[in-house]
Amino acid sequence: MRRLRVAAFLLSGAWLPAAAAAEPTFAARVIDPHPGEICYAVTLADVDGDARQDIVVVTENAVLWYGNPAEAAGEWKKHTVIRDQTPRDNVCIAPHDIDGDGKVDFAVGASWPKTGSVHWFRRGASLDEPWKVHDLGPLHSTHRMRFADVLGSGKAQLIVSPLAAPEGKPGVALTAFSVPTDPVKERWLATILDGSLNRMHNHAQADVDADGQIDTLTASREGVHLIRKRADGFAKVALASGIAGGTPDASGSGEIKLGSLAGGREFLVTVEPMHGTAVAVYHPTADGPAAPWRRTVIDTGYVRGHALATVDLDGDGGDEIVFGSSDQSAVEGHGPTLAVYRANIDGSRWTREVIDAGGVTVEDLVAADLTGDGNPDIVAVGRATHNVKLYVNTLPPRGRQP
Numbered sequence: 001m002r003r004l005r006v007a008a009f010l011l012s013g014a015w016l017p018a019a020a021a022a023e024p025t026f027a028a029r030v031i032d033p034h035p036g037e038i039c040y041a042v043t044l045a046d047v048d049g050d051a052r053q054d055i056v057v058v059t060e061n062a063v064l065w066y067g068n069p070a071e072a073a074g075e076w077k078k079h080t081v082i083r084d085q086t087p088r089d090n091v092c093i094a095p096h097d098i099d100g101d102g103k104v105d106f107a108v109g110a111s112w113p114k115t116g117s118v119h120w121f122r123r124g125a126s127l128d129e130p131w132k133v134h135d136l137g138p139l140h141s142t143h144r145m146r147f148a149d150v151l152g153s154g155k156a157q158l159i160v161s162p163l164a165a166p167e168g169k170p171g172v173a174l175t176a177f178s179v180p181t182d183p184v185k186e187r188w189l190a191t192i193l194d195g196s197l198n199r200m201h202n203h204a205q206a207d208v209d210a211d212g213q214i215d216t217l218t219a220s221r222e223g224v225h226l227i228r229k230r231a232d233g234f235a236k237v238a239l240a241s242g243i244a245g246g247t248p249d250a251s252g253s254g255e256i257k258l259g260s261l262a263g264g265r266e267f268l269v270t271v272e273p274m275h276g277t278a279v280a281v282y283h284p285t286a287d288g289p290a291a292p293w294r295r296t297v298i299d300t301g302y303v304r305g306h307a308l309a310t311v312d313l314d315g316d317g318g319d320e321i322v323f324g325s326s327d328q329s330a331v332e333g334h335g336p337t338l339a340v341y342r343a344n345i346d347g348s349r350w351t352r353e354v355i356d357a358g359g360v361t362v363e364d365l366v367a368a369d370l371t372g373d374g375n376p377d378i379v380a381v382g383r384a385t386h387n388v389k390l391y392v393n394t395l396p397p398r399g400r401q402p
Helices: none
Strands: 002-004 026-032 039-045 054-059 062-067 077-083 092-096 105-110 117-122 132-138 142-148 157-162 174-178 190-194 202-206 215-220 223-230 233-240 256-260 266-272 278-283 294-300 305-311 320-325 337-343 350-357 362-368 377-382 388-393
Touching: 026 062, 026 350, 026 377, 039 092, 039 362, 039 377, 054 092, 054 388, 105 142, 117 142, 117 157, 142 202, 157 202, 190 223, 190 233, 202 256, 215 256, 215 266, 256 305, 266 305, 278 320, 294 350, 320 362, 337 362, 350 388
Parallel strands: 092 142, 305 362
Antiparallel strands: 002 026, 026 388, 039 054, 054 062, 062 077, 092 105, 105 117, 117 132, 142 157, 157 174, 174 190, 202 215, 215 223, 223 233, 256 266, 266 278, 278 294, 305 320, 320 337, 337 350, 362 377, 377 388
16 A cells, blocks of 8 residues: 655635644555446445445446455455446446345446446346346436435435436436336336436435435536425425536536535535536525525636545544546646545635545545444546555544444
């Protein structure tokens, strides 16, 4: 492993006092130098049932998983879930126990950026046997997916956000696929949550308005929207318009995640516009979470910002922002970059720490405790660099975290 550390710098004005919690450093490790031509997505799942999170990577023609070793310095052994069994290119993935056998399965979006298709994979009797691919059918411009119960049925649905609207349509079909009792033989019923937003680069799920129902947050060229279930269907609320650009595709928001500060105050973070230059943070106002949120740009100068996570890296009770970009920038220190942004207590000031400058052209990233010491680690996958890298949080152990 090689330790990487770049000094933090101030993003918004005056000197920022040091935080009470220690700032983590990260030990970088290449898990795979070249799993495919493009590493489109990464997620975590306990594939082998050993209670440790494994790394799962999506490439143009394969889905691979890397077994989490029992020892910190052990080998992350590579295994194949599928290869050349879906229409090229695979672009997104979501882990879930789809068939109810207590073991994780995967949903995958493929045929990118062509027609778009949705599939799910079921394991064999053992991990030594091939996984079976089941097709759910086409969905134009399938781009991102995750499981959440947005219908309030008590069982998670597969939520899929396409990127581009079909010809003649105003927006994409943001769709919730319900998992039937027999997911192999029965039809997965589709519920359209919204069809009015275009260039929807990503979405997130959370109970934003604290009513006990999971909501959907979307990032599109129209900005940030909250989509909530109501008695008569789904209602869309505009929370922010995002960045203002000279054209529709240079406007709005791309990536989106929800986090919370050490005092419990929620925030949204976005990359703006899609494949954008700016990192923006939003806070709810006194009018409530379903009213427009206040926008603050905390950094700019990137080219093709493409990945976000919110996670408490330092154990102070508040989330940091993990950000990745993939392309070179004329702004010094801004690309390709894997960076962490750290807030003061009220989120009015943010500092940046560069974790990796150029070692991974970030296409996607995820953050969670992979070593069992209670400190979240970071995994990033590259587009032009074609690689999978793990960044181990080196803070002293603080107990295994959920």
